[in-house]
Amino acid sequence: MDLAAVGRAVGLFAATNVDDVVLLALFFARGVRPWKVVLGQYLGFGAILAIAVATALSASFLPPAVLPWLGVVPLALGLRAAWQAWRTSSDPDTAPTAVGVWSVAAVTLANGGDNIGVYVPVFATTGITGYAVVFLLLVAVWCALGHFVATRPAATHLLTRWGHVLLPAVLILIGVLILTSG
Template structure:
């Protein structure tokens, strides 16, 4: 087992997914059950991982010029969530079901354009054994990220803040991520 490669994978995952902890905490704070968030996160990340591996193997499924437009997905989801929060501002929050599995997966995938841009060149030089190590480490760390997001969402002070402001913060964060992906990718 190559510990240097594992350490590189851990570091690369942490750097490219630090923003996901905030999103996961927001998703978990609004979820009545944790499983849609966890499964959605795994599905979205599996898409990122698959595209990165395909890109590294030379298939070039998505041309680099298309990646910035993935920012439209969180932008539109953020606008939709913001509209819903504004529209339902006077409604009691008793029946909130939280984000759907597909919403979490879509946001995770759309937020992964930068991940793909980092992973493809690294994967291209890692070899098949390296790809396996990166993939296993990344998939384990998705679970760790979900646990951290859930942990932050269930801390009393954080939970109170997310409960009070999460319906406002989530759309703002999604819109910001979408704009950031678009701006960074198009410049």
């Protein structure tokens, strides 16, 4: 995997998981033991990755001319997220209250539906292994960032305020790039 591909993987992970930083920060801020948050995040993200890989592998049976049309998925998700962001405001009081490993994993998986929709067309059109390795390394970085954010009220305010704008914009961009790559 060349440096440009690593950069794309980092950008894709960051864009699709910006909301996870807030969730992780909220778990840490509520006093959930760090090992439970980290293990739960890895279990939940591992499930997201497994679903996306399985779906992308089955998409590999599609004719090559159809693959760019998978970009409609992140584009639609981005437009949906933009619509929701426009209609509602973020509410930091909706943080999960559970404190177990499986609860963190379930929240991560439930929050990762949009990730699956974005990862499938990328995996189907570019490859899986390099992205998966970068993503799994970045889960640890995300956990550390979530812990950092939990101890910085100004950072939490910033992510809560602008995360809802960044996510739709990046999803729409990813969708357009996949659609035009064919």
